[in-house]
Amino acid sequence: MENQSAIKRIGVLTSGGDAPGMNAAVRAVVRAGIYYGMEVYGIKNGYTGLLDGQMELMTLRSVSEILSHGGTVLHTSRCPEFRTPEGREKAASIARVFKLDAIVVIGGDGSFAGAKLLSELGIPVIGIPATIDNDVGCSDYTIGFDTALNTVKDAIDKIKDTTYSHERCSIIEVMGRQAGYIAINAAIANGAEICLIPEKPFDLDIDVIQPVLAGRSRGKTHFIIVVAEGACSCESLAAQIKQKIGITPAVSILGYIQRGGSPTVRDRVIASQMSVHAVECLMKGVVNRIIAYKGERVVDIDIEEALTQTKSIDPHTLLTNQILSL
Numbered sequence: 001m002e003n004q005s006a007i008k009r010i011g012v013l014t015s016g017g018d019a020p021g022m023n024a025a026v027r028a029v030v031r032a033g034i035y036y037g038m039e040v041y042g043i044k045n046g047y048t049g050l051l052d053g054q055m056e057l058m059t060l061r062s063v064s065e066i067l068s069h070g071g072t073v074l075h076t077s078r079c080p081e082f083r084t085p086e087g088r089e090k091a092a093s094i095a096r097v098f099k100l101d102a103i104v105v106i107g108g109d110g111s112f113a114g115a116k117l118l119s120e121l122g123i124p125v126i127g128i129p130a131t132i133d134n135d136v137g138c139s140d141y142t143i144g145f146d147t148a149l150n151t152v153k154d155a156i157d158k159i160k161d162t163t164y165s166h167e168r169c170s171i172i173e174v175m176g177r178q179a180g181y182i183a184i185n186a187a188i189a190n191g192a193e194i195c196l197i198p199e200k201p202f203d204l205d206i207d208v209i210q211p212v213l214a215g216r217s218r219g220k221t222h223f224i225i226v227v228a229e230g231a232c233s234c235e236s237l238a239a240q241i242k243q244k245i246g247i248t249p250a251v252s253i254l255g256y257i258q259r260g261g262s263p264t265v266r267d268r269v270i271a272s273q274m275s276v277h278a279v280e281c282l283m284k285g286v287v288n289r290i291i292a293y294k295g296e297r298v299v300d301i302d303i304e305e306a307l308t309q310t311k312s313i314d315p316h317t318l319l320t321n322q323i324l325s326l
């Protein structure tokens with residue numbers, strides 16, 4: 001399609017923690033960009049690669065067979081230099097050297113905070129939310145969340161078999177340093193007795209010990225406690241449970257298994273839709289936006305406004321887990 005827009009050449013990068021579906025997003029940015037007559041440069045290693053000028057022209061074929069792969073073929077990084085004004089000035093000048101008319105940033109809130117500062121230096125940007133934590137304030141959904149949740153669901157199902165058979169208590173740590181979306185959804189999906197999240201400080205006696213004792217008195221023989229990594233230390237929680245009620249919980253830390261793997265249908269489809277929308281914004285000259293998922297629709301929001309938006313776990317979701325763990 002003939003490109004009537006002023007935006008003829010774009011860069012795309014992935015930044016922050018990798019998330020399943022980032023490749024689907026890269027593929028869709030490249031293919032939609034080429035469809036609309038743009039040149040698309042793949043920038044390696046997030047903002048680090050922008051600073052180093054590590055980028056190459058992408059083709060339709062350079063993104064074939066990546067849709068189903070986890071991780072990110074562009075690689076990703078955390079880039080301390082980009083946090084400095086000098087670093088961002090340098091990044092902006094490199095973008096100018098490569099004649100990039102805009103940069104598509106696939107990542108989380110931190111990456112978007114950086115993108116906004118880059119836009120203030122005259123480099124137009126568009127953000128696409130991708131993080132397994134689902135904690136981008138302006139979007140109901142972030143790419144990678146569904147895949148991570150399904151990985152966690154499978155892992156807890158397996159741990160639960162042993163927990164049930166041996167009549168034990170298992171503490172399972174899931175990712176989420178600042179957000180409990182994975183934890184609470186996994187707790188509901190796996191029928192966990194207790195769920196601890198960083199957003200809601202807990203009282204050991206009221207929120208852990210008493211429910212375990214009450215469950216025991218109702219005949220429960222096994223317990224699953226799901227803990228988001230930012231809520232507390234699982235080892236110390238296990239020690240306190242042992243000290244208070246004499247049972248020795250087994251701790252499983254799921255770690256990076258949650259961030260890898262082939263993306264689910266939901267992540268592939270949403271990543272593709274968000275990315276085509278991002279390129280279509282650029283075609284219309286609409287820049288400095290974050291693509292968001294709101295009420296099952298893909299929309300775009302001004303980046304400054306998007307960064308002020310917050311979201312939180314509905315208290316009724318927490319109650320739902322409590323009700324069902326009886």
Ligand code: ADP
Binds near residue numbers: 016078082107111113
């Ligand atoms: P995420 O994008 O998943 O939230 P990070 O918070 O680690 O991941 O951010 C990724 C990168 O974005 C950082 O390493 C840094 O280069 C850049 N970044 C994050 N926050 C800022 C900020 N406030 N100002 C400038 N750059 C930032």
Ligand code: F6P
Binds near residue numbers: 018131132177
């Ligand atoms: O990708 C999200 C996330 O996994 C968070 O839950 C976690 O706090 C963080 O990234 C850890 O990432 P890293 O080990 O790469 O610093």
